[in-house]
Amino acid sequence: MPTMELQTLTYLVVGASFALYIGIAIASRASSTGEFYVAGGHVHPIANGLATAADWMSAASFISMAGLIAFLGYDGSVYLMGWTGGYVLLALLLAPYLRKFGKFTVPEFIGDRYDSQAARIVAVICLIIISFTYVAGQMRGVGIVFSRFLNVDISVGLLIGMAIVFVYAVLGGMKGITYTQVAQYCVLIFAYTVPAVFISLQVTGSPIPQVAFGSTVTASDGVHLLAKLDQVVTDLGFTAYTVGSKSTIDIFFITMALMIGTAGLPHVIVRFFTVPKVRDARMSAGWALLFIALLYTTAPAVGALARLNLTETIQTGPVGTIQGNLLYEDRPEWFRTWEETGLLGFEDLNRDGRIQYYDDTNPEFVARAERYGWKGNELRVDRDIIVLANPEIAGLPNWVIALVAAGGIAAALSTAAGLLLVISAAVSHDLLKGIFATEITERRELMAGRISAGVAILCAGYLGYDPPGFVAQVVALAFGLAAASLFPVTLLGIFSLRVNKEGAIAGMLTGLLFTVGYIVWFKGIFIEPMAADVAENWLFGISPEGIGTLGAVLNFAVALSVSRLTPPPPEEVRALVERIRVPN
Amino acid sequence: MSQRTYWQDNLRLVGFCLVIWFVVSFGFGILGLDLLNQVEIGGFRLGFWFAQQGSIYVFVALIFFYAWRMAALDRQHGVSED
Secondary structure (H helix, E strand, C coil): CCHHHHHHHHHHHHHHHHHHHHHHHHHCCCCCHHHHHHHHHCCCHHHHHHHHHHHHCCHHHHHHHHHHHHHHHHHHHHHHHHHHHHHHHHHHHHHHHHHHHCCCCHHHHHHHHCCCHHHHHHHHHHHHHHHHHHHHHHHHHHHHHHHHHCCCCHHHHHHHHHHHHHHHHHHHHHHHHHHHHHHHHHHHHHHHHHHHHHHHHHHHCCCCHHHHCCCECCCCCCCEHHHHHHHHHHHCCCCCCCCCCCCHHHHHHHHHHHHHHHHHCHHHHHHHHCCCCHHHHHHHHHHHHHHHHHHHHHHHHHHHHHHHHHHHHHECCCCCCHHHECEHHHCCHHHHHHHHHCCEEECCCCCCCECCCCCCCCHHHHHHHHHHCCCCCCEEECCCHHHHCHHHHCCCCHHHHHHHHHHHHHHHHHHHHHHHHHHHHHHHHHHHHHHHCCCCCHHHHHHHHHHHHHHHHHHHHHHHHCCCCCHHHHHHHHHHHHHHHHHHHHHHHHHCCCCCHHHHHHHHHHHHHHHHHHHHHHHCCCCCCCCCCCHHHCHHHCCHHHHHHHHHHHHHHHHHHHHHHCCCCCHHHHHHHHHHCCCC | CCHHHHHHHHHHHHHHHHHHHHHHHHHHHHHCHHHHHCCEECCEEHHHHHHHHHHHHHHHHHHHHHHHHHHHHHHHCCCCCC
16 A cells, blocks of 8 residues: 555545634634533534534544454443443433533532532542543543554644644633534544445445344355354354453443443533523433444444454464464555554464464463464454554555544544533632632633633643553543542432532542542552452452442442431522422 | 422433333343343344443433423423423
8 A cells, every 4th residue: 555645645634624623613712601611502402412422432432442342242331331321311310400500510510509619629629530531541542543644753643632622622612612523523423434334344245334243244154243253253262252251240330330420421411501401401412322322333343343354364264274374474464554553463472474363361272272383372452453454454445544543533632622621611610710719700710711721731731642650540530430429419419409518528528539449459540559450359349440330329328328417408409409400 | 280290200200211221231231141142133142232232222212202201291391491
């Protein structure tokens, strides 16, 4: 493949998408705090659905998820159910009521409902930890896409990404972000589905990935894709694709933590403040999930198709025969391309010039492999390759590859912008206007919002450039924290008249400390882990990824019991709750 | 009708939707996985299909259903926004 041509094309496509985002930003500048924080509350429910979908689907969803599922099989379901099921909770339990509340931020609701500045500050702290954790990963994603597809240094890629976000987040606030996110959704979903359709066609003859997922494989008469995949991977010692290896209790708790974490993420909740009516907030959640589902039901199909493709590329014949394994010299073009990036690695352990790819952690299979003369798994595959190399594996034209680059950047930028905005709103609206400088005018608050968005971008860029060692481990922390701190007290604030500030503060702190403590204990953030992160050591067999669920349960329990032992909330709070429960 | 009955009706609807939400994901996709996987329809083991496809479709339908029923409830109880 002529690399120059691909690179020019990629520059063109990515450049065009940037021009679009900036154009939109200039057309939708924010002129008031209402427009800066919640786009003036004038966003159409479908537009908000599109924006929410882009806001939500991050670099991780776009680049990593299909690959994650491809190598986890059934266990990957926790992400699919967890990151979509949360929207049901959001639509039924939070969004309509918070829209009726009608102010700007989640900590503001908690502060008003519990009639307590302390509760508001605790909520701001949770929000800032959750959002910064997340945004660092997004900036990193931007840098990686730039360096892989455009051959520029990660730091240059980061600077360009920061500059783009700076223009539309600082200038346009929520209003600018909303309409750029609509455009970004279109770019990313198109970029995701085009290669998926082609791969589905090639392997099964069906153009719809969701259908291809359950279809028969063209090359082997009458065998269904998943049955074939189960066969192919178990032949090489891996766990069957449709059967998991995690324990049921762990799958349950991780899925639940991701669901309530999703519903408790401030940058997602705040999107529902931007629609005109309560009724729109309900509908808009439906649209958002529909747009998300387009990608989330395609991803597992892509994962399965790609896993089969990859395995059959390496294992060309029966397992155990000499000709059954691909000669390294005969490796396809895409294999060479991705070897250069380091996402794919081959080490000829048994020096036979052929590639052996199997599960060398499965003792039963290792014994068999030794008889074949295999000396260990020789192929190292980074899961991100599944989406990034998909178009090349399928032999698609260069413009599709360029599109995937633009899609990955769109996914990362849209999420980063949403997160940066809630951070800046928490600083300028909750901390400044709400607590420390209640006298400032709207114009100065708007200026403060812009400055804090700018500062947040600089911090995020730094975190993306030089991620502290723990960034990879704190994704669990972000969800666990949202699940264990913000979700329960927000929910109780709407559905209970009895829960008071003592209960809410005690509940949030309990959930927060328990969850952070558990994750730090096993993952070791800032300190060395106190115990090995293995199932034998976990409480009830729940991994740190799933512990947010237990944190949330504790938060609920503590909030309810402490409230029972302390006086009920004042009459104004009661009136507030009664008011947000009805739409008019 | 009073605000109280509106809230009670809403809670009943929310409860109904959450039962379905729980059953299709945690029920079919996780706790009952092995049982449902014995059934195979159109190239999918049923439990696996619910975990990676079916539950998501039901979630989408569920939110639109709730939004539609709530709009009707708003009108019935005279608390609609228009």
